[in-house]
Amino acid sequence: MSDVSRDTMLLTTPFHSRVEAMCDLNDWGNWMGYTTPNAYFDIELEYFAVRSTTGVFDLSPMNKYRVTGPDAQRYLDRLITRDVGKIGVDRVGYAIWCDDNGQVMDDGTIFRLGEQDYRICSYQRADDWLAWNTLGFDVTIENESEAVAGLAVQGPTSCTVLTLLGCTDLNQLKPFGIAHYSFEGRPLMVSRTGFTGDLGYEVWVPPESAEALWDQLFELGRDYLIKPIGSHALELARIEAGFLQANVDFMPAEEVVRVGRTRSPFELGLGWLVDFKKPLFNGRSALLKEQEKGSRYRFAMLDVEGNKPAEHSFILKGDKQVGTVTSAAWCPTAKANVAYAQIEMPHGAVGDELVAEIYYQRELHWTRLLAPCKVIDAPIFKSPKRWQTPAPPH
Amino acid sequence: MTDYDAIIIGAGHNGLICASYLAKAGKSVLVLDARGEPGGCASTREFAPGHHVSDCAQWLSQFDQSIVKDLDLKAAGLKLGKPKATISLQSDGDHLVIDGDTISGAGVDSADQAAYRDFKKMVRSFAKLMTTLYRSRPPKLVEQNWTDRLTLMKLGLSLKLLSREHLRDLMRIVMINIYDVMNEHFSHAALKSTIALDAVTGTNMGPRSPNTVYSYLHRATGEHLGQTGTTQVLGGMGAFGQSLATAAEKCGAKIQLGSSVTTIAKTDDRITGVTLDSGEQISAKLVISSADPSTTFRRLLGYHQMEAGMAKRVECYRSRSGTAKLHLALSGLPSFTGLSETQLTERLVITPPMDGMETALNPMKYRELSDLHIFDISIPTIEDPGLAPQGQHSLTAIVHYVPYAPDIGWEAGKPQLINQLISELEGYAPGIGALVTTSELVVPSDFEASHGMTGGSWHHGELSIDQALMMRPFPGSTQYATAVEGLYLCGAGAHPGGGLQGLPGRNAAKEILKRGAL
Numbered sequence: 001m002s003d004v005s006r007d008t009m010l011l012t013t014p015f016h017s018r019v020e021a022m023c024d025l026n027d028w029g030n031w032m033g034y035t036t037p038n039a040y041f042d043i044e045l046e047y048f049a050v051r052s053t054t055g056v057f058d059l060s061p062m063n064k065y066r067v068t069g070p071d072a073q074r075y076l077d078r079l080i081t082r083d084v085g086k087i088g089v090d091r092v093g094y095a096i097w098c099d100d101n102g103q104v105m106d107d108g109t110i111f112r113l114g115e116q117d118y119r120i121c122s123y124q125r126a127d128d129w130l131a132w133n134t135l136g137f138d139v140t141i142e143n144e145s146e147a148v149a150g151l152a153v154q155g156p157t158s159c160t161v162l163t164l165l166g167c168t169d170l171n172q173l174k175p176f177g178i179a180h181y182s183f184e185g186r187p188l189m190v191s192r193t194g195f196t197g198d199l200g201y202e203v204w205v206p207p208e209s210a211e212a213l214w215d216q217l218f219e220l221g222r223d224y225l226i227k228p229i230g231s232h233a234l235e236l237a238r239i240e241a242g243f244l245q246a247n248v249d250f251m252p253a254e255e256v257v258r259v260g261r262t263r264s265p266f267e268l269g270l271g272w273l274v275d276f277k278k279p280l281f282n283g284r285s286a287l288l289k290e291q292e293k294g295s296r297y298r299f300a301m302l303d304v305e306g307n308k309p310a311e312h313s314f315i316l317k318g319d320k321q322v323g324t325v326t327s328a329a330w331c332p333t334a335k336a337n338v339a340y341a342q343i344e345m346p347h348g349a350v351g352d353e354l355v356a357e358i359y360y361q362r363e364l365h366w367t368r369l370l371a372p373c374k375v376i377d378a379p380i381f382k383s384p385k386r387w388q389t390p391a392p393p394h
Numbered sequence: 395m396t397d398y399d400a401i402i403i404g405a406g407h408n409g410l411i412c413a414s415y416l417a418k419a420g421k422s423v424l425v426l427d428a429r430g431e432p433g434g435c436a437s438t439r440e441f442a443p444g445h446h447v448s449d450c451a452q453w454l455s456q457f458d459q460s461i462v463k464d465l466d467l468k469a470a471g472l473k474l475g476k477p478k479a480t481i482s483l484q485s486d487g488d489h490l491v492i493d494g495d496t497i498s499g500a501g502v503d504s505a506d507q508a509a510y511r512d513f514k515k516m517v518r519s520f521a522k523l524m525t526t527l528y529r530s531r532p533p534k535l536v537e538q539n540w541t542d543r544l545t546l547m548k549l550g551l552s553l554k555l556l557s558r559e560h561l562r563d564l565m566r567i568v569m570i571n572i573y574d575v576m577n578e579h580f581s582h583a584a585l586k587s588t589i590a591l592d593a594v595t596g597t598n599m600g601p602r603s604p605n606t607v608y609s610y611l612h613r614a615t616g617e618h619l620g621q622t623g624t625t626q627v628l629g630g631m632g633a634f635g636q637s638l639a640t641a642a643e644k645c646g647a648k649i650q651l652g653s654s655v656t657t658i659a660k661t662d663d664r665i666t667g668v669t670l671d672s673g674e675q676i677s678a679k680l681v682i683s684s685a686d687p688s689t690t691f692r693r694l695l696g697y698h699q700m701e702a703g704m705a706k707r708v709e710c711y712r713s714r715s716g717t718a719k720l721h722l723a724l725s726g727l728p729s730f731t732g733l734s735e736t737q738l739t740e741r742l743v744i745t746p747p748m749d750g751m752e753t754a755l756n757p758m759k760y761r762e763l764s765d766l767h768i769f770d771i772s773i774p775t776i777e778d779p780g781l782a783p784q785g786q787h788s789l790t791a792i793v794h795y796v797p798y799a800p801d802i803g804w805e806a807g808k809p810q811l812i813n814q815l816i817s818e819l820e821g822y823a824p825g826i827g828a829l830v831t832t833s834e835l836v837v838p839s840d841f842e843a844s845h846g847m848t849g850g851s852w853h854h855g856e857l858s859i860d861q862a863l864m865m866r867p868f869p870g871s872t873q874y875a876t877a878v879e880g881l882y883l884c885g886a887g888a889h890p891g892g893g894l895q896g897l898p899g900r901n902a903a904k905e906i907l908k909r910g911a912l
Contacts, residue, residue: 078698078702079702099703100701100704100870100877101703129702132703132705133705135705135706135709136696136698279661279662280698280700280701281701282701282703285877285879288663
């Protein structure tokens with residue numbers, strides 16, 4: 001035991017010294033084995049930094065895999081459900097990947113860095129699955145999770161702050177585009193991507209540049225009200241913006257033990273990411289069958305009456321329980337009570353009127369609330385800034 | 395319109411049997427094989443001038459007799475020799491003779507004789523149960539349908555009909571090893587090792603390896619499949635292959651030899667046919683492969699043509715054998731200490747005691763040559779003199795504990811191992827070395843090259859519980875269908891597995907017809 005010190009139990013990110021210094025609440029969580037702040041000073045103020053000025057989120061614990069070699073594109077086309085060929089060089093694509101049963105293993109982003117040079121950025125560790133997928137393909141997979149540090153810089157003033165940092169003409173970068181710069185003699189890559197639904201970027205540097213990047217960002221961003229944000233604030237932003245979270249809104253198929261707990265892309269509202277024009281990809285034959293036979297569940301975004309978040313609620317149709325909530329939040333900007341739910345077919349079509357059975361507690365007193373809710377067709381928060389090029393001035 | 399209803403890859407016994415049943419049902423069938431002769435592992439080859447040996451399989455012991463009838467193989471020229479007794483050679487010349495349920499010699503006492511009868515009775519009841527399963531498509535346990543339920547009900551009934559002790563024994567021993575089971579039943583060392591021999595030859599296991607009881611019971615099904623003991627095919631095994639080919643052609647199947655399939659062709663969602671080494675493309679509604687699963691999926695279809703989970707299953711499929719064949723051309727009949735001339739025609743086996751069998755496994759595991767082997771010997775030229783020049787003989791032996799790829803390499807390894815094997819034989823047949831005019835050792839990698847069996851495995855993949863029944867060859871590709879639409883399996887890599895038995899081919903054809911896949 002003597003060799004094992006307590007601080008080896010969780011890993012720290014390359015930004016840790018700076019993150020720790022700013023984490024006034026000292027409120028830490030375990031994100032896939034890394035110690036990361038749940039909140040720095042106030043969840044809602046952090047959230048409003050993303051919506052009104054700039055919020056900075058340390059996303060270094062994300063898993064990054066470099067895929068190179070003559071078959072890199074063919075390899076990815078078999079791995080993920082969408083057409084990789086449609087992602088141009090210096091572009092990013094959102095993607096999901098399935099097992100042979102057509103059940104979602106994870107979602108993530110595919111960065112195309114060259115003709116046959118890609119980076120997969122995923123929530124789950126995927127070393128094993130990516131390695132098995134190389135059978136029959138001339139590709140090399142390198143886990144570069146620790147070789148790349150990343151910050152999400154999100155919010156209306158983010159473009160201005162990053163431009164001050166030296167990212168010239170960043171406002172010309174289109175959504176899902178990638179731009180390359182240098183920072184203190186080392187490469188710095190910016191992608192116009194994020195998890196907040198607002199104008200925002202993700203900045204990728206070697207770990208050696210991490211602390212200096214953080215220092216300069218906060219120095220240059222002071223006048224633009226830059227703030228660090230923790231995972232709770234990000235959670236609020238992503239629910240408002242309509243993003244799914246692995247392990248929350250679906251169980252990664254490889255981690256599921258019980259029969260029937262996995263979900264297909266169609267059951268998560270991600271059918272648009274499945275391209276049957278591709279001759280082969282993992283899960284294709286199972287998904288074709290599902291398309292023919294029908295899915296078991298439907299993903300529904302619910303607009304819930306009242307202001308009590310429908311966390312962990314049952315969803316009822318009349319007296320019958322037809323679903324459960326996976327994510328829920330009162331969304332401060334949209335001023336709406338949003339919930340994501342898994343609804344049994346055939347319920348949950350857009351416009352369907354359901355009831356959320358909400359339980360909440362005030363001073364040890366539990367209350368049951370039957371809140372009417374309605375299935376909506378799009379995320380409740382839609383910022384035009386997210387899609388505008390050039391990026392709008394604040 | 396396709397060229398054929400079905401293309402069968404491989405004119406081995408299972409391929410030919412599958413083709414016969416399909417052709418009998420009126421389907422147009424083309425059987426393709428890279429080799430110049432039909433029969434696959436049922437083959438005969440002249441390895442020395444005038445000396446013809448069954449160069450792969452040497453005994454017929456578990457061939458399903460319903461196939462002999464259905465395809466009228468006797469009319470097609472199949473002739474079997476007399477059933478053989480098994481004689482386990484002992485160095486002092488007092489040999490152990492096993493003939494049906496009776497054992498004698500080598501000082502076996504009445505207790506062991508009685509124990510042997512009881513053991514055979516038990517094995518027979520287990521094998522009967524397995525035969526029920528072997529003759530039908532393996533039932534899936536999760537997505538049950540009526541066919542599978544019926545099979546499971548039959549199985550349940552057969553289990554119920556076992557005596558209480560036998561049922562308990564079956565549950566207990568099927569997952570353990572033959573070493574422990576032998577020690578439970580017998581005290582006679584040679585008796586134990588002689589029975590254990592049947593559990594390990596053709597595998598890459600020793601008597602203490604798990605799954606050896608299963609592999610023993612697999613062989614024991616032969617008795618219920620209607621085969622009366624171990625026999626040799628007159629004219630050599632190739633004659634058996636030839637009779638199957640004749641029967642298949644009579645049923646209407648077309649056989650094209652010397653045509654090697656290089657790829658199984660696939661469009662988006664299904665198989666369309668095959669491409670030959672000549673570049674010729676042939677289309678069919680179904681491609682049915684009797685090649686082993688590794689060859690079929692990895693080499694002919696290609697990992698890039700399948701989903702990754704399946705590629706992983708194929709890659710993890712175990713297909714290794716530690717069994718070789720020794721062929722000796724002899725200038726005259728050898729003499730074995732303590733054996734009469736008439737006994738030389740029986741099945742002669744040599745095995746160290748079980749501990750020695752286990753020790754002999756070690757060098758094989760670590761890619762070295764062993765100095766101890768198991769022999770399963772046939773001198774076919776006594777019963778079938780036409781297989782050798784007049785007055786001369788051939789000896790063929792199944793030899794176990796031969797590594798797949800020894801560190802010293804086969805160029806240096808083969809002469810060394812041949813000398814070793816002949817010197818081991820000398821212990822029982824003094825002077826045999828002087829009679830040898832030509833010797834040949836066919837190692838597992840040779841079988842892989844000549845007969846296309848990955849790892850040299852007779853069974854087209856290790857016979858173990860996790861690769862058996864509804865999991866053969868692997869989940870997702872069972873009941874003769876595969877995860878790829880239009881591609882079926884009919885070889886030993888499919889249920890119920892290997893040995894010259896014919897059931898994979900027969901069952902596959904029946905399943906394909908029943909599904910209306912054609």
